[in-house]
Amino acid sequence: MNMLSEVAVEKVLEKPMNIIPLKMVGKDVSVYYGDKRALYDVNLDVRENTVTALIGPSGCGKSTFLRSLNRMNDTIEGCKVTGRIALDGDDIYDASIDVVELRARVGMVFQKPNPFPKSIYENIAYGPKIHGLARSKADFDQIVEASLQRAGLWNEVKDRLHEGGTGLSGGQQQRLCIARAIAVSPEVILMDEPCSALDPIATAKVEELIHELRANYTIVIVTHSMQQAARVSQRTAMFHLGHLVEENDTDKMFTNPDDQRTQDYIMGRFG
Amino acid sequence: MSTSLILIILLIVGAGAYGLAASRAVRMSGGKLSALHSRPGYYGAYAAIWAILPAALVLAVWLVASPMIVERTVRGGFPDDVKSMPVAEQNLAYGMINAIARGLPMLSAEDTAALSSGSVDVRAKLAEKGVPLAGDVQPYMLEAARTLNAETGTSRLAMTAVVALLALGGAAIALRSVAPRFRARNRVERVILWALVAASSIAILTTVGIVLSMLTEAAHFFREIPPLEFFFGTVWDPRFAGAGSTSAGQFGLIPLLAGTLYIGFVAMLVAVPVGLFAAIYMAEYASPKVRSLAKPLLEVLAGIPTIVYGFFALITVGPFLRDLSMQVNGLLTGNYVNFIQAQSVLTAGIVMGIMLIPYVSSLSDDIITAVPKALRDGSLGLGATRSETIKKVVLPAALPGIVGALLMTASRAIGETMIVVLAAGVAARMQINPFEPMTTVTVKIVAQLTGDLEFTSPQTLVAFALGITLFAITLCLNIYALYIVRKYREQYE
Numbered sequence: 116m117n118m119l120s121e122v123a124v125e126k127v128l129e130k131p132m133n134i135i136p137l138k139m140v141g142k143d144v145s146v147y148y149g150d151k152r153a154l155y156d157v158n159l160d161v162r163e164n165t166v167t168a169l170i171g172p173s174g175c176g177k178s179t180f181l182r183s184l185n186r187m188n189d190t191i192e193g194c195k196v197t198g199r200i201a202l203d204g205d206d207i208y209d210a211s212i213d214v215v216e217l218r219a220r221v222g223m224v225f226q227k228p229n230p231f232p233k234s235i236y237e238n239i240a241y242g243p244k245i246h247g248l249a250r251s252k253a254d255f256d257q258i259v260e261a262s263l264q265r266a267g268l269w270n271e272v273k274d275r276l277h278e279g280g281t282g283l284s285g286g287q288q289q290r291l292c293i294a295r296a297i298a299v300s301p302e303v304i305l306m307d308e309p310c311s312a313l314d315p316i317a318t319a320k321v322e323e324l325i326h327e328l329r330a331n332y333t334i335v336i337v338t339h340s341m342q343q344a345a346r347v348s349q350r351t352a353m354f355h356l357g358h359l360v361e362e363n364d365t366d367k368m369f370t371n372p373d374d375q376r377t378q379d380y381i382m383g384r385f386g
Numbered sequence: 387m388s389t390s391l392i393l394i395i396l397l398i399v400g401a402g403a404y405g406l407a408a409s410r411a412v413r414m415s416g417g418k419l420s421a422l423h424s425r426p427g428y429y430g431a432y433a434a435i436w437a438i439l440p441a442a443l444v445l446a447v448w449l450v451a452s453p454m455i456v457e458r459t460v461r462g463g464f465p466d467d468v469k470s471m472p473v474a475e476q477n478l479a480y481g482m483i484n485a486i487a488r489g490l491p492m493l494s495a496e497d498t499a500a501l502s503s504g505s506v507d508v509r510a511k512l513a514e515k516g517v518p519l520a521g522d523v524q525p526y527m528l529e530a531a532r533t534l535n536a537e538t539g540t541s542r543l544a545m546t547a548v549v550a551l552l553a554l555g556g557a558a559i560a561l562r563s564v565a566p567r568f569r570a571r572n573r574v575e576r577v578i579l580w581a582l583v584a585a586s587s588i589a590i591l592t593t594v595g596i597v598l599s600m601l602t603e604a605a606h607f608f609r610e611i612p613p614l615e616f617f618f619g620t621v622w623d624p625r626f627a628g629a630g631s632t633s634a635g636q637f638g639l640i641p642l643l644a645g646t647l648y649i650g651f652v653a654m655l656v657a658v659p660v661g662l663f664a665a666i667y668m669a670e671y672a673s674p675k676v677r678s679l680a681k682p683l684l685e686v687l688a689g690i691p692t693i694v695y696g697f698f699a700l701i702t703v704g705p706f707l708r709d710l711s712m713q714v715n716g717l718l719t720g721n722y723v724n725f726i727q728a729q730s731v732l733t734a735g736i737v738m739g740i741m742l743i744p745y746v747s748s749l750s751d752d753i754i755t756a757v758p759k760a761l762r763d764g765s766l767g768l769g770a771t772r773s774e775t776i777k778k779v780v781l782p783a784a785l786p787g788i789v790g791a792l793l794m795t796a797s798r799a800i801g802e803t804m805i806v807v808l809a810a811g812v813a814a815r816m817q818i819n820p821f822e823p824m825t826t827v828t829v830k831i832v833a834q835l836t837g838d839l840e841f842t843s844p845q846t847l848v849a850f851a852l853g854i855t856l857f858a859i860t861l862c863l864n865i866y867a868l869y870i871v872r873k874y875r876e877q878y879e
């Protein structure tokens with residue numbers, strides 16, 4: 116993070132959790148796929164400028180919860196969300212909320228890198244273009260460069276901005292997708308297993324990136340790697356069979372969890 | 387023995403070989419099937435293949451070759467004066483001999499005796515038995531027919547013997563080779579592989595054969611009409627030779643090609659937007675329920691024979707456009723004269739376009755749905771609306787595939803005949819007014835080949851030149867389409 120002074124980062128890091136304001140609030144969130152219930156009354160808050168990790172065995176509803184935070188569940192046929200999810204105090208499922216606007220504020224990075232079959236430049240400029248964030252070519256150039264800088268990809272691609280985004284390596288593609296998400300200046304970034312398709316080196320780069328992004332963004336990340344959750348997050352939430360089992364400071368969660376199931380899962384005894 | 391009986395016996399031998407080989411394999415395994423290299427069925431199949439395949443191949447070759455050889459012998463026995471006759475007459479005579487040969491076995495013993503003594507009219511006698519003859523029977527024909535029957539009989543007997551021998555021999559060899567370590571499965575699979583290769587070669591060879599035959603006939607045509615006159619001629623007027631004129635007529639391709647492309651263009655103008663929009667709706671917006679109902683309905687359109695579209699054009703669309711133009715003209719100028727002919731480029735184009743809609747829509751639909759959901763999610767996740775996602779991400783990603791689909795559709799438009807005959811007429815004219823009739827290459831091919839014709843005059847041979855031109859055009863379109871589609875596939879791999 117070259118734009119932010121070390122001091123600023125430290126300041127964010129030092130704050131005790133309980134005084135950090137809540138960015139998103141989930142209250143009694145239940146999700147149904149048709150008749151099948153995938154989440155049971157989840158109460159989970161997301162704090163500002165914090166990385167929140169969602170962990171739990173496969174099929175426990177992590178992705179489901181993540182997707183309900185920016186209403187990506189709307190694109191799934193037969194999916195119904197009940198309860199209340201608020202962003203800065205406003206219910207995002209309220210009729211007055213424009214989904215499109217919401218998703219511009221709550222961006223998403225997917226498990227598999229999914230760059231558009233366009234040039235690297237176009238991939239980044241896509242979001243700003245549809246949201247009218249820039250007019251002139253110079254503005255776009257600036258946004259593209261800044262986003263790629265932040266995603267730590269600029270040096271690798273600055274000479275080939277107009278080549279296809281699909282021609283990058285898996286790790287570069289994933290950072291491109293993160294840059295693409297950053298380009299629309301979201302407030303929250305949701306990441307669903309962003310490193311599961313990457314090798315350890317690329318994973319390390321993305322983790323470093325997440326760490327740096329934290330100063331400007333609120334991040335929610337789903338991961339299957341306990342080490343990753345421990346490395347990148349400040350808060351961790353553990354799901355099991357559609358229930359939120361425990362939510363705690365990451366340090367506490369990985370040293371002395373309150374719930375036996377969390378302990379078992381972290382020790383690798385199930386899941 | 388009749389051929390079908392031989393075939394049945396072959397099958398029985400094959401089935402027997404199957405059973406024997408399978409049970410022999412089981413016996414040899416000593417009850418432990420895992421000791422066998424292949425499952426018993428494969429040993430059976432291996433034996434059955436050996437029993438049936440060589441025998442069947444020989445049978446097939448024999449069935450084709452035997453009549454030719456017999457014919458050669460019989461013709462060799464013709465009296466010298468017959469041999470000196472023109473080939474066409476000899477062929478006629480041989481046809482009669484064939485018929486007599488067919489009729490002879492139906493006659494009773496005394497009739498046959500009477501025939502030999504020459505006391506009865508062969509023609510009348512055979513006609514009684516339901517074998518009509520084309521002419522009066524010469525004595526040598528009777529002789530030849532007898533030879534024919536005798537030769538055929540011998541050939542058949544020999545064939546039965548050889549085939550039976552081969553079947554039994556094959557089965558025996560296969561049975562002997564059955565052993566626990568014998569790799570029957572691999573052998574059987576190799577035979578299957580060759581069968582598959584044979585099937586695909588048949589398709590390819592047929593294509594090659596068609597092209598070659600068209601090429602040779604077209605070459606005949608170009609010997610009489612210079613290619614330049616054909617490819618660049620602007621007048622189509624193939625006077626029929628019988629009409630008394632000595633000139634060969636003019637065979638200019640350009641008016642026909644112009645008509646083909648013009649009508650095809652109008653058709654694509656109708657089909658592409660409608661089909662594409664329908665595809666987008668089906669792929670992106672329609673609920674599964676609507677989709678499951680509307681998609682088959684749309685595809686029914688593809689099942690309607692084109693001649694029916696032709697009626698539709700002739701009876702409904704053409705007159706409608708004509709009357710409409712009359713009203714419009716009347717309202718505008720007070721002069722109630724139609725400016726659209728009932729048969730016109732426009733009518734044919736519109737109706738052909740309707741015919742093409744399901745092709746465009748179902749091909750494009752497949753291509754659009756093949757665009758990965760991840761791309762859509764990526765765009766939606768950035769806050770794009772659905773239509774922005776379709777416009778900016780899905781369609782560009784699908785574009786090469788869609789272009790390929792459109793080219794394939796275009797080659798259908800170029801090959802279409804029935805609609806044009808009924809909707810645009812048969813007049814080969816060169817003009818740019820879409821309200822006037824024009825005609826296409828395919829229509830003229832039909833026109834040149836309809837009726838009682840000999841394939842020696844340029845009037846008929848031109849059909850092959852037209853055909854090969856059309857083939858070349860659609861081939862290029864299809865190759866280009868395939869190339870584009872393949873490139874598009876690579877994008878997601």
Ligand SMILES: Nc1ncnc2c1ncn2[C@@H]1O[C@H](COP(=O)(O)OP(=O)(O)OP(=O)(O)O)[C@@H](O)[C@H]1O
Nearest residue numbers: 148151153171172173174175176177178179180191
């Ligand atoms: N589109 C869908 N339609 C129907 N059921 C779904 C759908 N997506 C998820 N589910 C169900 O909802 C439950 C939770 O799924 P979810 O994808 O949220 O799990 P997850 O925790 O992300 O698992 P993983 O770690 O394997 O990604 C599962 O039982 C799953 O079968």
Ligand SMILES: [Mg+2]
Nearest residue numbers: 177178179307
């Ligand atoms: Mg998941």
